[in-house]
Structures are given as structure tokens and as C-alpha cells.
Amino acid sequence: MAEGRTLFSPYKMGKFNLSHRVVLAPMTRCRALNGVPQPALAEYYSQRSTPGGFLITEGTLVSDTGAGFPHVPGIYTDEQVEAWKKVVDAVHAKGAIIFCQLWHVGRASHGVYQPGGEAPISSTNNPISKRWKILLPDGSHGTYPPPRRLEAHEIPHIVEQYRRAALNAIRAGFDGIEIHGAHGYLIDQFLKDGINDRTDEYGGSLANRCKFLIQIVQAVVEAIGADRVGVRVSPAIDHLDAMDSDPVSLGFAVIERLNKLQQNIGSKITYLHVTQPRYAAYGQAESGKHGSDQDEAEFMRTLRKAYHGTFMASGGFTRELGMEAVASGDADLVSYGRHFISNPDLVLRFKLNAPLTKYVRKTFYTQDPVVGYTDYPFLNKASAKEELLSRL
Numbered sequence: 322m323a324e325g326r327t328l329f330s331p332y333k334m335g336k337f338n339l340s341h342r343v344v345l346a347p348m349t350r351c352r353a354l355n356g357v358p359q360p361a362l363a364e365y366y367s368q369r370s371t372p373g374g375f376l377i378t379e380g381t382l383v384s385d386t387g388a389g390f391p392h393v394p395g396i397y398t399d400e401q402v403e404a405w406k407k408v409v410d411a412v413h414a415k416g417a418i419i420f421c422q423l424w425h426v427g428r429a430s431h432g433v434y435q436p437g438g439e440a441p442i443s444s445t446n447n448p449i450s451k452r453w454k455i456l457l458p459d460g461s462h463g464t465y466p467p468p469r470r471l472e473a474h475e476i477p478h479i480v481e482q483y484r485r486a487a488l489n490a491i492r493a494g495f496d497g498i499e500i501h502g503a504h505g506y507l508i509d510q511f512l513k514d515g516i517n518d519r520t521d522e523y524g525g526s527l528a529n530r531c532k533f534l535i536q537i538v539q540a541v542v543e544a545i546g547a548d549r550v551g552v553r554v555s556p557a558i559d560h561l562d563a564m565d566s567d568p569v570s571l572g573f574a575v576i577e578r579l580n581k582l583q584q585n586i587g588s589k590i591t592y593l594h595v596t597q598p599r600y601a602a603y604g605q606a607e608s609g610k611h612g613s614d615q616d617e618a619e620f621m622r623t624l625r626k627a628y629h630g631t632f633m634a635s636g637g638f639t640r641e642l643g644m645e646a647v648a649s650g651d652a653d654l655v656s657y658g659r660h661f662i663s664n665p666d667l668v669l670r671f672k673l674n675a676p677l678t679k680y681v682r683k684t685f686y687t688q689d690p691v692v693g694y695t696d697y698p699f700l701n702k703a704s705a706k707e708e709l710l711s712r713l
Contacts, residue, residue, distance in 0.1 A: 326647050326648055326650070327342075327644060327647060327648060328341060328342050328343050328640070328643050328644055328647055328655065328671060329341045329342070329343075329668075329671075329672055330342065330647075331373070332631075332653060332654065334375065334591060334592060334631050334653070334654070335548045335589065335590075335591045335592075335631065336548050337375070337418050337496065337591070338373065339373050339374070339375055339418070339654075340371070340372060340373025340374065341371070341373065341374065341668060342643075342647055342653065342654045342655060343374070343643070343655065343657060343667065343668045343671060344374075344375045344376070344377065344633060344635075344654050344655065344656040344657070345366075345369050345374075345375070345376040345377060345656065345657070345661050346377060346635050346656035346657055346658040346661065347377040347378060347379055347380055347422040347499065347501070347553075347656075348379055348658045348659075348661075348662065348685075349379050349380055349390050349393060349686065350365070350379055350685070350686070350694065351390055351391055351392045351393060351686045351687065351688055352365070352392065352688060352689075352690060352694060353392050353393055353394035353395075354392050354688065355392065356382065356388075356392070356393065356394060356395045356398075356401065357394065357395075357400055357401055357404045358394050358401065358404040358405050358407070358408050359404070359690060360407070360690075361690035361691070361694060361695060362394070362408045363407050363408045363410075363411040364411070364695045365694055365695050366378070366408055366411060366412050366419065367411040367412060367414070367415055368665035368666075368695060368699075369661055369665050369667070370411075370412045370415035370416070370417035370419075371415065371416070371417060371668050371669075372415065372416035372417065373416060373417070373418075374415075374416075374417040374418070374668060375417070375418050375419075375420075375654070376412060376417055376418070376419045376420070377419070377420050377421075377422050377499050377551075377594075377656065378394075378408075378419065378420070378421045378422050378495075379393065379394065379422065380393065380422050380423075380424030380426075380501055380506075381393075381394050381395060381396045381421050381422055381423060381424055381486070381490075382394065382395035382396070382397065382424055382425065382486075383395075383396070383397060383423050383424065383425050383482040383483050383485075383486035384397050384425065384479075384482045384486075385397065385436055386425070386430075386435060386436065386439075386441070386442060387424060387425035387426055387430075387507075388426065388430060388434040389426035389429040389430040389431070389434060389441075389455060389506075390426075390456055390686065391456065391457070391458040391686075391688070392458075392688055393424075396421060396423070396486050396489045396490055396493065397482070397485065397486055397489065401489075402489050402492055402493045403493075405421070405490075405493035405494075405495070406493050406494050409493055409494035409495055410494065413494070418496045419495055419496055420495060420496060420497045420498055420499050420549075420551055420591075421490040421493070421495045421497075421498050421499070422498070422499040422500075422501050422553070423483055423486050423487065423490070423498050423499065423500055423501060423541075424501045424506065425479070425482070425483075425501075425506065425507040425508075426441070426506045426507060427441060427442060427443045427444070427468065427506055427507030427508075427510045428441050428442070428443035428445070428448065428449060428465065428468035428507075428510060429441075429449060429455070429465065429505060429506055429561050430455075430465075430468075431455050431457065431463060431465065431466060432466060433457060433458060439469075440466060440467060440468055440469040441466070441468045441469070442468060442469055442470075442471050442475075442479075442507070443468035443469070443470060443471065443507065443510050443516075444470065444471065444507075444510045444511045444516060444517045444518075444519055444523065444524070444533075445468065445470055445510065445516055445517060445518050445519070446467060446468060446469065446470045447467070447468075447516070447518065448464075448465045448466060448467045448468060449465035449505075449561050449562050450562050451464055452562070453465065453561055453562065456686055470519070473521050473522065473523060476523065476533060476536075477536075479507075479533075480533075480536050480537050480540050481540070483500065483537045483540060483541055484537075484540040484541055484543075484544045486498075487541040487544050487545050487550075488544050488545065490545075491545050491549070496549065497545070497548075497549030497550060497551065497591055498541065498545070498549065498550060498551070499550075499551040499552070499553055499594060500534070500537055500538060500541065500550065500551070500552045500553065501553055502534050502537075502552060502553055502554045502575075503553045503554050503555035503558075503594075503596055504555055504558070504560045504561065504563065504596065505559075505560045505561025505562060505563035506561075508533060508534050508537065509554075509555065509563045510563070511523060511524075511530055511532075511533040511534065512530050512531065512533075512534060512554070512556075512565070512571060512575070513530075513563045513564060513565040513571070514530065514565050514566050514567075514571075515559075515562065515563065515564030515565055515566065516562065516563060516564075517530050527570065527571065527574040528574070530571075530574075531574050531575055531578055534552075534554075534575065535578050535579075535582065538550065538552060538579070538582060538590070539582065542582070542586065542590065546588075547583065547586055547588040547589060547590045547591075548588060548589075548590075548591060549591065550590045550591055551590065551591045551592045551593070551594055551633075552575075552579065552590060552592075552593055552594065553593075553594035553595070553596070554572070554575055554593070554594075554595055554596075555595065555596035556568040556569070556571040556572035556575070556595075556624075557569075557572070557597075557598040557620060558596055558598055558636075568598075568620075569620065569623065572595070572620075572623075572624045572627075573624075573627060576593070576624060576627045576628045577627075579593060579628070579630075580627075580628065580629045583629060583630065589629070589630040589631075590630065591631065592630065592631035592632065592633050592653075592654065593628050593630060593631070593632055593633065594633040594634075594635065594656065595621065595624055595632070595633070595634060595635070596635050596636045597617050597620075597621060597634060597635065597636030597637060597638075598617050598620065598636070599617055599636055599637040618646075618651065621634055621646075621651055621652070622651050625650075625651055625652065631653045631654065632652055632653050632654075633652060633653065633654040633655070633656055634646055634651065634652035634654075634655055634656070635655065635656040635657070635658070638655050638656075638657060640671050640674065643655040643657070643671075659680050660677055660680070662680050662685070662693075662697070663677070663678045663679060663680035663681070663697045664677050664678050664697065665695075665697055665699060666699045666700055669700060670700060673700075675700060678697055678698060680697075681693055
């Protein structure tokens with residue numbers, strides 16, 4: 322079934338015709354001053370666009386209570402929508418497709434980011450442990466404060482924020498949206514039994530813990546259509562204390578409900594995006610104990626086989642691991658983060674198997690509109706031509 326598939330073979334992702342399978346992963350970059358996308362964002366995303374390529378934006382806030390980093394963009398005001406239009410237009414001018422990732426960090430926030438300095442919202446009253454630190458606007462790092470457990474009657478209001486944000490994304494010209502249900506943020510705080518300690522209809526059983534995510538998916542699908550909606554989850558990583566006692570069962574529970582939703586509406590969502598467990602080891606530093614590649618591949622393969630639709634994988638992929646995942650059928654698409662930060666022409670470099678520029682971690686979350694953002698070098702045309710000829 323996967324014969325002849327590579328990272329560089331075309332793929333039909335729902336109604337979108339992709340020319341290759343290397344996806345720009347969503348990554349927080351902190352360059353949207355005061356929550357509004359700036360011209361630098363248009364340049365950054367345009368640099369990483371290729372004809373028929375697929376990009377996912379950084380996490381984009383669905384409300385003014387959603388932030389957990391300084392200067393991250395939102396899509397809940399008219400000013401933000403108008404600013405995003407320029408970014409989308411720049412990407413479309415390169416012939417690429419772009420989805421907006423909808424984000425609410427939940428308890429992964431701080432009073433400094435909250436209206437009136439209030440407590441952040443979550444599924445629980447328990448804070449993230451002191452193992453983790455939050456980046457504050459002045460560049461220092463603080464501890465996460467106790468959140469406020471959402472009352473059940475408040476949850477439909479949060480679902481509505483996602484629905485409105487999705488409609489705003491389409492108004493801004495985006496081709497679709499990705500619901501960020503991963504990495505210890507608000508939706509994941511409901512999914513994981515290591516966080517969710519509720520005793521109402523949103524806690525306890527797998528069905529109850531999946532309810533918030535599925536309500537959001539249903540609301541967004543009804544608003545903009547299933548063919549414009551992606552979902553991201555990370556059942557097996559513990560980022561921001563997001564641990565689950567049975568990640569495989571959690572992954573199956575989410576997939577079972579997405580499959581059922583697709584069957585009921587007679588249309589598939591655009592894709593399911595799953596983060597590999599090894600993301601947790603790479604996410605905070607360059608070192609760390611990485612899991613068994615064989616075990617991780619088997620975990621992802623199990624979920625891939627269960628899901629009826631396009632499957633995107635992410636988390637610590639190299640060119641070689643991406644090629645293996647696509648060739649084996651373990652993934653239809655592979656998203657890349659840090660390598661794409663420092664190699665705006667990553668697709669070309671992968672095609673040529675050219676050397677990659679190293680990224681500078683200390684500039685990941687600064688506000689400089691150029692340094693560590695749009696100033697990474699491209700392969701010059703002469704060296705690219707020589708690289709290509711040497712491989713013919």
C-alpha cells in the first residue's frame with residue numbers, strides 16, 4: 322500500500338492537493354506584539370512556504386484568557402483577523418496551504434497573562450508542578466499558580482470561543498484550523514487522568530474525559546465544515562505534567578470518537594496530528610533519556626491503524642525517520658518544528674539531503690522580529706544546483 326511513498330511524493334489531504342509531505346509544525350515564537358500578528362510573521366511563514374506545501378501556524382489564542390507566553394497571537398478580535406489576512410496572503414502567494422492552530426493554555430498560564438490578574442482556568446484546581454517554569458513577559462521564569470476549576474455550566478462558553486475563533490480564521494483567509502488538544506494545555510487537561518480529577522460528566526471515565534474535545538470538534542465542524550478541521554493530540558507525553566495512566570487506551574478513545582463523528586456526518590476531518598512520545602525528551606533540552614524507537618513506532622503504528630483518515634506524526638523526526646514513517650505507511654504526513662526554524666528551505670534541503678543549519682534555542686521565544694526568526698540562511702542557488710547535480 323505504501324510502495325513508492327516518500328516525504329516528497331504528492332498526497333491528497335482531503336480536498337487539498339499537497340506536493341510533498343513535509344509539514345511546518347505549529348510552534349510558539351512570541352513575535353506577535355500585544356497579541357497582533359506583525360509583518361515579520363508574514364515574512365517568516367512566507368519563507369517556509371513551498372508550492373503545494375502545508376503549514377500550521379503557531380498556537381493562536383481563542384480568547385483573552387488563553388495565553389501562557391508573552392506576545393502570542395490571538396484570533397478573537399477584528400484587529401487580529403485583519404492582521405492575519407496579510408500573513409495568509411503571503412503564504413498563498415507562494416502556492417502553499419495554511420491552517421491556524423486554535424489554542425488555549427488553560428492552567429499553563431499566570432495572573433500576569435489573565436484579565437484582571439485572575440486565576441487561569443482548567444479542569445482542576447491543582448497547579449502544574451514546580452518541575453516546570455513559565456516564561457514571563459520580562460524574560461524571567463516563574464512558577465505556575467493554582468488554577469480555577471471550570472464549572473460544568475461554563476464549559477459550553479469555552480466551546481463557543483473555539484467555534485468563533487474557527488469562523489474568524491476562515492474570515493482571515495485560512496484554509497482551515499487545527500484544534501490543539503495536546504501538550505498539557507486546556508483540552509489535554511481534560512483528557513489526561515493525571516490532571517483531570519473531576520467527578521462530574523467531564524471527569525472519571527474515558528468517555529467523560531473525551532467529552533470536552535469532542536464537543537469542540539463538533540462545534541467547529543458544524544461552523545466551518547469537517548474538511549477544514551484538523552485535531553492534534555499527544556496521549557503518551559507528560560509535557561506540563563500531562564500524564565495518563567493508560568496512553569494507548571486514551572489514544573484509542575479519542576480516535577474511536579473521531580471515527581464515529583466522521584461516520585455520522587459522512588465526511589472526514591482533514592487530519593489527525595499525533596505527537597510521538599519522544600517529543601517530551603527533546604522538548605526542553607537537547608539531551609534526555611529517549612524512549613525505545615521500536616516501542617514508539619509501535620505505539621504510533623497502533624494509533625495510525627485505528628484512525629480512519631489522514632494521519633500526521635510529529636516529535637523529534639529527522640529526515641531519515643520521516644522517510645521511514647511515510648514509506649512504511651506509519652504516517653501520511655510528518656511535521657517538523659525546530660529544523661524548520663533554522664532552515665526556511667527545509668523541504669529543499671531534505672530533497673537534496675543537504676546539511677542543515679543548527680538552530681539557536683535561546684532565540685526561540687524572544688520578540689526580535691529578525692534575529693532567530695527571519696535571518697536564518699537559505700541554500701544559495703549555486704550550491705543547491707551543485708548539490709542536485711552531484712546526486713544525479
